[in-house]
Amino acid sequence: MSKMTLEELRKLREAKKQEAAQRDTEGKDTLVIVGMGTCGIAAGAKDVVDALLDELKKVGNENVIIRQAGCMGLCHVEPTVEVRSPGIPNTIYGNVDAEVARKIVRQHIVDGRLVNKHVYDKPAADIIEQ
Amino acid sequence: MAVKNYVLVCGGSACESAKGNDIYKSLLHQAEVQGVSNDLQIVKTGCFGFCEKGPIVKVLPDEAFYVEVKPDDAEEIISENIVKGRMVDRLLYKEEGKKDFKPENIKFYQKQERIVLRNCGLIDPESIDEYIARDGYMGLEKALFELTPEQILDELNKSGLRGRGGAGFPTGLKWSFTQRIESDQKYVVCNADEGDPGAYMDRATLEGDPHSVIEAMTIAGKCVGADKGAIYIRAEYPLAIKRLEIAMDQARERGLLGDNILGTDFSFDLEIRLGAGAFVCGEETALLASIEGKRGMPIPKPPFPAAKGLFGKPTVINNVETYANIPVIISKGGDWFAQFGTEKSKGTKVFALTGKIKNSGLIEVPMGITLREIVFDIGGGIPGGKKFKAVQTGGPSGGVLTEDFLDTPIDFDSLISVGSMMGSGGMIVMDEDDCMVDVAKFYLDFCVEESCGKCAPCRIGTKKLYEILDKISKGKGDIEDLQKMKDMGQAMKKASLCGLGQTAPNPVLSVLNAFEDEVLEHIHNGKCRAGKCKDLVQYSIDESKCIGCTVCARKCPVNCITGDRKVAHVIDQSRCVKCGACYDSCKFGAVLVS
Numbered sequence: 001m002s003k004m005t006l007e008e009l010r011k012l013r014e015a016k017k018q019e020a021a022q023r024d025t026e027g028k029d030t031l032v033i034v035g036m037g038t039c040g041i042a043a044g045a046k047d048v049v050d051a052l053l054d055e056l057k058k059v060g061n062e063n064v065i066i067r068q069a070g071c072m073g074l075c076h077v078e079p080t081v082e083v084r085s086p087g088i089p090n091t092i093y094g095n096v097d098a099e100v101a102r103k104i105v106r107q108h109i110v111d112g113r114l115v116n117k118h119v120y121d122k123p124a125a126d127i128i129e130q
Numbered sequence: 131m132a133v134k135n136y137v138l139v140c141g142g143s144a145c146e147s148a149k150g151n152d153i154y155k156s157l158l159h160q161a162e163v164q165g166v167s168n169d170l171q172i173v174k175t176g177c178f179g180f181c182e183k184g185p186i187v188k189v190l191p192d193e194a195f196y197v198e199v200k201p202d203d204a205e206e207i208i209s210e211n212i213v214k215g216r217m218v219d220r221l222l223y224k225e226e227g228k229k230d231f232k233p234e235n236i237k238f239y240q241k242q243e244r245i246v247l248r249n250c251g252l253i254d255p256e257s258i259d260e261y262i263a264r265d266g267y268m269g270l271e272k273a274l275f276e277l278t279p280e281q282i283l284d285e286l287n288k289s290g291l292r293g294r295g296g297a298g299f300p301t302g303l304k305w306s307f308t309q310r311i312e313s314d315q316k317y318v319v320c321n322a323d324e325g326d327p328g329a330y331m332d333r334a335t336l337e338g339d340p341h342s343v344i345e346a347m348t349i350a351g352k353c354v355g356a357d358k359g360a361i362y363i364r365a366e367y368p369l370a371i372k373r374l375e376i377a378m379d380q381a382r383e384r385g386l387l388g389d390n391i392l393g394t395d396f397s398f399d400l401e402i403r404l405g406a407g408a409f410v411c412g413e414e415t416a417l418l419a420s421i422e423g424k425r426g427m428p429i430p431k432p433p434f435p436a437a438k439g440l441f442g443k444p445t446v447i448n449n450v451e452t453y454a455n456i457p458v459i460i461s462k463g464g465d466w467f468a469q470f471g472t473e474k475s476k477g478t479k480v481f482a483l484t485g486k487i488k489n490s491g492l493i494e495v496p497m498g499i500t501l502r503e504i505v506f507d508i509g510g511g512i513p514g515g516k517k518f519k520a521v522q523t524g525g526p527s528g529g530v531l532t533e534d535f536l537d538t539p540i541d542f543d544s545l546i547s548v549g550s551m552m553g554s555g556g557m558i559v560m561d562e563d564d565c566m567v568d569v570a571k572f573y574l575d576f577c578v579e580e581s582c583g584k585c586a587p588c589r590i591g592t593k594k595l596y597e598i599l600d601k602i603s604k605g606k607g608d609i610e611d612l613q614k615m616k617d618m619g620q621a622m623k624k625a626s627l628c629g630l631g632q633t634a635p636n637p638v639l640s641v642l643n644a645f646e647d648e649v650l651e652h653i654h655n656g657k658c659r660a661g662k663c664k665d666l667v668q669y670s671i672d673e674s675k676c677i678g679c680t681v682c683a684r685k686c687p688v689n690c691i692t693g694d695r696k697v698a699h700v701i702d703q704s705r706c707v708k709c710g711a712c713y714d715s716c717k718f719g720a721v722l723v724s
Contacts, residue, residue, distance in 0.1 A: 003385025005393040006275060009267060016263035035251055037337045038369045039330070070338015072251025073492035077176055080251075089136065089190040094176050112133055119138060119175035 030064045030109050033082040037071035043078035044097060051098035052081075055105040064109060077120055083108055094120040134169045135212055140186040141174035149201055150174075150185045156204035157187075166212050177489060177510050183223065196221040242508065243470055243478050246454040247494045250338030255373045258380040261341040267386055269460035273349045274394050277460070279309055282353040288464030290476030291456070295321060295412075295449035296524060296553040297629070298475070298542035301456075307436035308354040308444045316356035317440040318347050318398075319447040321417055322363035322370070325409040326525030327576060329556030331480040332450035334492050336363070336370035339454065340377035344400065346453035348387060349460055350446050351398040358399060360440070362417050365404040374402060409526075409580035413628045414439075414447050416582065427584045428628035449554070451480055471497035475541035479552070485522075485559035488513050495540070502536040505559060516561040520644065524553025526573045526580075527633030529640025530566070549640045551633070565662035566645040567652055571599045573637040581630060588631025591622040595638055602649065604665040605656035612642060612649065661723040664708040668724050671712075673698040675720035682712035682721060 004012065032052060036045050049066065056064055074080050077094025083104060084090045093104060095118055103115050139154045154174055161167045178186050183197040187207065194217045196207065203221060210216050244250075253260040261267070273282055286302030293299045308316060320343060324332040336343065347359045363371055378400055381387035389397045403421050410416045411426040418440050420426035439445025455477060459467045471477045475497040481504070484490050488510035495504060501521060505511065512518050520530040529550035531538065538544055542552050560569065574596040583589045598615055601607050619635030626632045642649060651657050658666040671682075671691075676698040683691040683699055690706050693699030701712070713721040 003383075003390075003393075005385075006271060009262070009271065009384075009386075009392060012259065013262050013265070013268075016259055020263060033252070037334055038367070039334070041369070067254050068256070069252055070250045070255050071334040071492055073247065073334075073494075074489075075491035076489050082251075088133075113171050114136055114138075114173045117141060117174045117176070119173055121175070121178045 030061075030086070031084040032064060032066045032104075032109075033069050033084075034066065035070070035072050035074075035078060035080040035082075036068040039071050039075055040078050040080065045079040047098045048079050048081060048096050048101045051101035052105060055102040056109075059105060059110055061105070061109060074120060080120070085109055085112070088112055088114075092120045093118045133171045135171075135192070136190040137170055137172045137207070137212075138175045138188040138190065139172065140178050140184055141176065152201040153185055153187065153199055153204060156201040157208065160204045160208040161212070164208050164213060166208065170212055187221075189217075192217065194218070195223045197223045242494055243496045244494050245458055245467075245470070245478050246335060246342075246451055246480050247338070247492065248458065249342065250334060250492075253339065255338055255340055256376050258341060258377065258384060258386075261339070265461060266341055266457070267345055269457035270345050270348055270352075270386065271392070272460050273352045274392055274396060279353045279355070282349065282460065283309060285460055285464040286456075289455075289459045289467035290464075290471075290474075291452065291459060291467065292475060292542060293448060294451035294455070294479065294554070296527065296551060296555075298552060301448060301452055304436055304448070305350065305354055305446055307434070308356075308446050311437060311444045313444050315358075315441075315443045316354055317443055317445040318350045318354070318356045318359035319418065319421070319435075319440060319445055320347055320359070320361040320363075320453055321412060321414065321447055321449045322361055322367075323405045323412040323417060324364065324367075324450070324554065325407070325412050325580075326527075326554050326556045327573075328484045328558045329482050329525060329554050331482050331492060331555045333367050333370050335450050335454050335480070336367070337373055340370075340374045341381065342454045342457055343450055344374075344377055344381055344387065346456035347400060348391065348398050349456055350448075350453075352396055354444070354446055356446065357397050358401075360401055360403050360421055362403045362405055362411070362421055364407045366407055371402060371404070378402075408582070409576070410582040410628070410630050413630060416628070418445065418447070427582045428630075430627060451555070472539065472541045474543055479540065479555060481555045481557045483509055483557050483559070485557075486512050486516065486561040486564070487559040497541045498539045500537050500539055501531060504540070504557070505536070509559065512559070512561050516563065519560045519562055519564060520566070522558040522560065522569065522637070523556070524551040524633075524636070525556045526576050527551060527629065527636055528553045528556075529636045530560075530569070530644055532644045549636070549643060551636070563660050563662070565603075565658050565660035566641045566648050567599060567603050567658070568660070568662040570638045570641040571596065571603055574599055574634070577630065577634040581634070585625075585627040585631060587622045587625040588627065588634060591618055591626070591631065592634050594618060595622075595635065599638065602652050603658075603663040605652060605663075607649075607653040609650075609653060611653070612646070615639075616642060661710070661713075667708050668703065669701055669706060669708065669710070669713060670703075670722050670724065671699050671701055672720045672722055675718050677718060677720075679718075681715050681717070685711045685715040687711060 072080050079096045081093045081096045107113050107115050141150050157172050185199050187196040187199045189211050206218050210218050283302050283306050291301045322332050388399050405411050408426050411420045413428045414435050416426040416428045435445045435447050468476050478494050478496050480494045483493055520532050522530050535548055545552050577592045578596050581588045581592050598611050619639045622635050623632050661667050678696040688707050690702040691699050
């Protein structure tokens with residue numbers, strides 16, 4: 001990474017936006033976002049990530065990106081995991097432990113079926129329009 | 131096998147009691163009967179929050195939002211919505227007769243607006259590219275290439291942003307003081323010394339979106355003409371510190387921090403200073419002293435830091451949440467920001483909702499929302515069917531708001547007018563099991579610990595108030611104590627040097643105001659109705675109800691409960707420490723509190 005000029009910053013922003021849009025339209029990849037604030041980690045988010053990685057290896061799925069993020073605000077049901085999978089509405093899972101994480105991989109990502117009793121609602125509709 | 135629809139049935143405990151389970155079963159049954167089992171998946175979910183309109187059923191991807199659903203409605207939902215693809219109009223949630231069923235148009239969802247937390251939980255805080263992709267550093271672009279310092283101040287003034295540390299001073303005005311002063315050196319400081327019990331908004335912001343604070347401080351540097359900044363953060367936040375450091379390094383590598391930002395002649399750099407976790411260091415003058423390497427003690431104002439701050443130089447100092455608003459204000463304009471909130475309190479406020487509440491968590495709501503909406507709509511109400519008693523806002527500086535204030539709009543001025551204050555954003559919900567004397571005592575204890583001792587009103591006042599409360603909680607108070615506490619509280623408010631001492635009596639005064647009867651009960655009858663004040667409580671076992679299951683005896687930390695299996699147990703009162711473990715563990719209601 002080198003120092004950027006204004007032009008380069010704008011180019012980078014556009015490129016990154018396009019990348020994200022492309023991912024959405026091509027519907028190839030699944031994005032899994034794990035809440036990894038101090039609160040999430042304290043609730044066991046690290047075990048969740050390990051279980052997700054392990055299970056993905058087992059089912060041999062290469063098209064999944066796992067990303068860490070901060071606290072989403074659903075502290076009462078941490079650890080939280082958001083799954084954005086093609087053909088399925090974006091889903092937020094709460095109270096996820098290693099076992100539920102494995103279920104998310106097998107049931108949601110592989111079979112396209114939501115995992116019972118762990119679906120939660122987003123804390124807020126996004127107002128910063130993309 | 132492709133699933134076409136997902137039917138989500140709210141399975142939160144409120145809706146469970148409101149037949150959520152029966153609805154789930156009837157939906158399954160109806161799907162089977164109508165032969166669409168393979169096209170849809172019916173899912174039990176967690177609580178959606180909106181309990182007063184429960185049970186809720188959502189159908190995806192149509193985004194149909196059905197409220198107050200009964201088990202008999204299942205047939206219609208399946209036949210209309212799933213088989214024919216038409217929404218069931220009579221069950222859709224409607225606002226004032228509008229046919230809005232998209233969640234983003236439903237007011238319940240609009241109760242939260244995310245500006246500060248716009249990226250929290252969405253982006254990887256350790257990746258600058260993801261921040262940039264979400265319009266990050268756009269505000270800085272504008273500040274560097276399009277706006278003059280005066281225009282930046284104009285945008286801030288138009289936005290109506292007020293300090294989110296709790297006092298609510300207009301940010302644009304604060305910056306303009308520093309901007310106007312001629313000086314060879316100016317500083318920008320971020321106050322990340324979050325210390326209120328039960329508050330963690332700033333930590334979440336720094337952990338989830340560190341770049342927003344870095345960008346805002348750089349904009350501040352450009353606006354007031356500073357080339358150095360410091361983030362003062364408590365050492366108890368290791369993850370926030372780590373992510374800030376990573377973010378700063380990335381910004382430097384990309385040329386967004388350091389010398390000649392984005393190729394311009396403007397240079398600005400930041401450093402992190404760790405606080406040792408003294409509550410008083412959240413007071414700006416004490417904080418600056420602490421950065422200078424002195425003991426963190428406040429000094430009288432004026433001069434304000436805006437004119438004479440860090441090392442005696444003009445300094446802009448704001449709290450994390452205030453900064454997190456700024457990049458969006460600059461990139462989208464002050465007018466855009468001013469459409470949220472109330473006339474005098476613009477924008478949103480982040481609260482850490484904790485205590486006796488179903489959906490505890492981090493919420494961001496537009497200013498002017500009522501307490502009722504926060505507690506019952508977003509928070510989902512009180513767990514276990516208990517009765518709501520009060521909300522404590524503003525930490526040790528704030529007060530309690532009772533049921534009478536549930537419809538008070540939450541903004542800077544109306545909270546002050548009812549004897550509390552915005553504070554930094556801790557919101558602790560209390561139910562009938564909380565004793566108000568105990569709550570006031572807790573906050574006073576905190577202030578006694580945290581008073582820096584520089585001025586007598588605070589050093590002596592907090593201690594004396596605590597002693598009186600302690601006496602009352604032991605049933606030894608007398609009626610004159612109430613007036614004594616009120617007088618002392620008023621004196622502290624007037625005479626203390628800084629905000630800590632000036633606001634320390636608030637919890638006590640507001641409890642005396644709102645719950646005088648409960649305090650008097652402690653004094654006159656030696657009774658604590660919530661069973662929290664140890665010296666006024668006695669636990670005993672009702673022989674007729676105890677079946678001798680031995681659970682309480684095993685739970686008791688001091689082994690003062692004796693009895694054989696299947697025989698009623700007895701508590702040895704001389705050894706009981708009144709921890710209440712037996713009461714909590716008994717499944718038969720045999721442990722009595724008196």
